[in-house]
Amino acid sequence: MKIAVAGGTGTLGRHVVEIARERGHEVVVLSRASGVDLVAGTGLAAALAGVEVVVDVSNVSTLKAAESEVFFTTVTRNLLAAERDAGVGHHVALSIVGVDRAPYAYYAGKVAQERAVESGDVPWTILRATQFHEFAGQMLENLTVAGIHLAPRARTQPIAAHEVAQRLVELAEGAPAGRVADLAGPREEQLDDMVRRLVRARALRGPVIAVSLPGKQMAAMRRGEALPGRDAQLGRQTYEEWLGTQVAA
Numbered sequence: 310m311k312i313a314v315a316g317g318t319g320t321l322g323r324h325v326v327e328i329a330r331e332r333g334h335e336v337v338v339l340s341r342a343s344g345v346d347l348v349a350g351t352g353l354a355a356a357l358a359g360v361e362v363v364v365d366v367s368n369v370s371t372l373k374a375a376e377s378e379v380f381f382t383t384v385t386r387n388l389l390a391a392e393r394d395a396g397v398g399h400h401v402a403l404s405i406v407g408v409d410r411a412p413y414a415y416y417a418g419k420v421a422q423e424r425a426v427e428s429g430d431v432p433w434t435i436l437r438a439t440q441f442h443e444f445a446g447q448m449l450e451n452l453t454v455a456g457i458h459l460a461p462r463a464r465t466q467p468i469a470a471h472e473v474a475q476r477l478v479e480l481a482e483g484a485p486a487g488r489v490a491d492l493a494g495p496r497e498e499q500l501d502d503m504v505r506r507l508v509r510a511r512a513l514r515g516p517v518i519a520v521s522l523p524g525k526q527m528a529a530m531r532r533g534e535a536l537p538g539r540d541a542q543l544g545r546q547t548y549e550e551w552l553g554t555q556v557a558a
């Protein structure tokens with residue numbers, strides 16, 4: 310099967326590309342590094358020639374609702390239009406557990422992305438996953454100020470990015486399925502504690518200070534609104550096990 314991975318150079322996308330290739334698929338990466346700009350739409354038509362399925366795991370780093378909405382709706386519209394022209398029969402998108410319970414800040418864009426996919430005319434599948442184990446590292450990169458590591462308080466049930474990637478490839482191999490069961494990690498963690506353990510595992514200097522970040526999205530996460538429901542599928546690798554692989558690497 311010929312599969313295009315939008316965002317195939319990202320944290321998650323790299324796993325999707327690797328797993329799809331291991332399973333014998335021909336993979337095309339759609340990212341600026343490979344000459345495709347999903348916002349401008351440049352390079353898309355040529356890249357989608359012969360493609361049967363598009364898996365969209367592209368992303369923008371922002372906390373602003375307007376920026377997130379513009380990115381995800383523009384990318385989705387450009388992808389769907391190019392897919393229609395190229396005869397692509399299946400669009401697979403990745404969203405986040407609980408986005409509709411907290412449609413603020415970055416999550417506003419994910420809700421807009423879901424709506425655009427659902428109302429588009431390319432048959433689709435949407436998977437919602439919880440935060441990746443790597444999320445703690447993304448917090449560290451963005452919230453280390455003058456040697457102090459700010460660790461946001463939030464409830465999360467993190468999952469290994471490679472397990473999300475496996476599920477996405479499995480979904481890409483199947484027929485369009487609409488909204489499928491949510492995917493979450495095996496156990497709940499506190500985000501500030503995840504950051505503290507990562508700092509310790511990486512032997513980084515500087516104190517870790519737990520903070521309650523302002524904004525409705527983070528408040529919703531503190532209330533547990535990004536946690537999975539009872540019908541979610543659960544992955545296997547715990548955060549602790551993932552940390553072990555990071556130290557070994």
Ligand SMILES: NC(=O)c1ccc[n+]([C@@H]2O[C@H](COP(=O)([O-])OP(=O)(O)OC[C@H]3O[C@@H](n4cnc5c(N)ncnc54)[C@H](OP(=O)(O)O)[C@@H]3O)[C@@H](O)[C@H]2O)c1
Nearest residue numbers: 316317318319320321340341342346347348367368440441
């Ligand atoms: N992080 C989490 O905990 C989490 C949890 C659940 C779901 N998700 C979802 O998972 C998806 C992937 O997240 P991630 O953290 O893996 O993303 P990431 O590491 O930030 O990677 C973003 C990808 O998008 C590409 N990209 C960005 N702007 C582009 C543009 N204008 N044109 C073409 N490509 C562009 C980047 O490639 P270039 O820079 O080469 O263009 C890169 O491959 C997102 O949809 C996110 O909402 C994330």
